[in-house]
Amino acid sequence: MTNTVVVLGAGAGGLTVAEALRERLPDADRVLLVDRSFDGVLGLSLLWVMRGWRTPEKVRVRPTPESLPGVEMIRATVERVDLDTRRVHTDSGVLDCDALVVALGAELxxxxxxxxxxxxxxxxxxxxxxxxxxxxxxxxxxxxxxxxxxxxxxxxxxxxxxxxxxxxxxxxxxxxxxxxxxxxxxxxxxxxxxxxxxxxxxxxxxxxxxxxxxxxxxxxxxxxxxxxxxxxxxxxxxxxxxxxxxxxxPHRPPAALGGWLPVAPRTFATATAGVWAIGDASALILPNGKPLPKAAVFAEGAADVVANGVARHLGHEAPDPWFDGRGACYIELGDRISAKGEGDFLREPAPEVTLFDPSPLFHEEKADQEGNWLKRWNA
Missing domain, CATH: 3.50.50.60 (FAD/NAD(P)-binding domain)
Structure with missing residues (x-):
C-alpha cells in the first residue's frame, strides 16, 4: 500500500521534516513538499544583511531535487487547507493525503x-x-x-x-x-x-x-x-x-489556515488525526502559559519528532515522538560578538534558560550554523 504525505512550506521546518520523512518512510510512500517559490532565505541571516556582513544573494535558500532526493517538489500557492479531510487546495489543483504537515510560517x-x-x-x-x-x-x-x-x-x-x-x-x-x-x-x-x-x-x-x-x-x-x-x-x-x-x-497566521494551529507540546500533533504543525504557523503553549518562541531552531528540532509521529500513524515502526523542549538562540551585540541563550523551554513550571556571556566564539558558532544550513539546502 502506498501512502502520501504532504508537507506545506519550504522554510527551515518544512525542508527538515521532508528530509526526515524521506529517511524514515519506505520508498513506496510518497513525500510531497509544496511551496510557492522554493526561493527563500535564512531568517538568522537577515540582520547580518542589514548590518552589511552578508549580501542578499549569499543567504538565499533554493532547494533542488538534488538536495532533497526522493522528495517530490510541487511549486504551488496554498489557498485553503481542510484539516478534517486532509485536503489541500492550491492554485494548481487539490492534494489529498494520508498525513499532513503544516509548515507555512507566518505572514507580515x-x-x-x-x-x-x-x-x-x-x-x-x-x-x-x-x-x-x-x-x-x-x-x-x-x-x-x-x-x-x-x-x-x-x-x-x-x-x-x-x-x-x-x-x-x-x-x-x-x-x-x-x-x-x-x-x-x-x-x-x-x-x-x-x-x-x-x-x-x-x-x-x-x-x-x-x-x-x-x-x-x-x-x-x-x-x-x-x-x-x-x-x-x-x-x-x-x-x-x-x-x-x-x-x-505585526504577524498573522497564513490566510490558508485562518489561525495559528495549536499543537501538543511533545509531539506537535494537532487536534486532527494525521495532521501536524511545526514552525511559525504552530502554537505550542508552554507550562507557564506562554507560547514557544517562533524560531527556526525549534522548527528544526520538531522535524524528527513529527517524522516519527507520521511514520507511526502510517503503520510503520518508529521511535515514540517526543520533543525534549531544548533550544538555543544567539543575540548579536555588534563587532562580531554574540551572547547565547540556551535551555529547556518545556521545563515545569517555567522554562529554564541560561544566557551565556557575549563572545566572538558564539558569533562563529552562529556563522557555522548558517553555513551548514545553506550548504545543506543549496546542494
Missing amino acids: DAGAVPGLTEALDSGRAGEFYTLGGAAAMREKLTALRRGRLAVLVARVPFKCPAAPFEGALLAADLLTETGVRDQVTVDVFTPDPLPMPVAGPAVGRALVGMLTQSGIGFHGQHTIESVSDGELVFAGGVRERYDLLAVVP
Whole structure:
C-alpha cells in the first residue's frame, strides 16, 4: 500500500521534516513538499544583511531535487487547507493525503497598525524581517546622520524574539562604523515588560543591560496604536518622535489556515488525526502559559519528532515522538560578538534558560550554523 504525505512550506521546518520523512518512510510512500517559490532565505541571516556582513544573494535558500532526493517538489500557492479531510487546495489543483504537515510560517501584516503601511511606503520606516527589507534598512541606516532611530515591536507574537534587540544593537554598531553614533539616539519600544519574556525575567534584565551598555534606551509595556509621519502613538496617549523607524510588523497566521494551529507540546500533533504543525504557523503553549518562541531552531528540532509521529500513524515502526523542549538562540551585540541563550523551554513550571556571556566564539558558532544550513539546502 502506498501512502502520501504532504508537507506545506519550504522554510527551515518544512525542508527538515521532508528530509526526515524521506529517511524514515519506505520508498513506496510518497513525500510531497509544496511551496510557492522554493526561493527563500535564512531568517538568522537577515540582520547580518542589514548590518552589511552578508549580501542578499549569499543567504538565499533554493532547494533542488538534488538536495532533497526522493522528495517530490510541487511549486504551488496554498489557498485553503481542510484539516478534517486532509485536503489541500492550491492554485494548481487539490492534494489529498494520508498525513499532513503544516509548515507555512507566518505572514507580515503592516496594515494592522494604522499609518504603518504609509510610513513604510514613504521610506520613513523600514523592516528587517524580509530580505528586501533588511537590505533597504541598511541603506537607510547608512544614510542616517542625526536624530532618533526607533526600533518598534508592533505586536506579539513575532518571529525570533531576540531579533528586535539584536536589530537595535547591530544598528548602533553600524552607526558607529559610519561615524554618526554620537548624533543618533537609539530606543526600543515593545508591548512586553522585558525582552524575551518567555525566557524569564533574569534573561530579560540581562538583555536590557546589554542595550543600556550600548547606549540604547529600552521602553517596555508600550503598545502601539498608530504611526504617523515621524510620530509613534501608544496606548494611553504616549507619543514619541522618530526620524527613522525600524519596525517588527505585526504577524498573522497564513490566510490558508485562518489561525495559528495549536499543537501538543511533545509531539506537535494537532487536534486532527494525521495532521501536524511545526514552525511559525504552530502554537505550542508552554507550562507557564506562554507560547514557544517562533524560531527556526525549534522548527528544526520538531522535524524528527513529527517524522516519527507520521511514520507511526502510517503503520510503520518508529521511535515514540517526543520533543525534549531544548533550544538555543544567539543575540548579536555588534563587532562580531554574540551572547547565547540556551535551555529547556518545556521545563515545569517555567522554562529554564541560561544566557551565556557575549563572545566572538558564539558569533562563529552562529556563522557555522548558517553555513551548514545553506550548504545543506543549496546542494
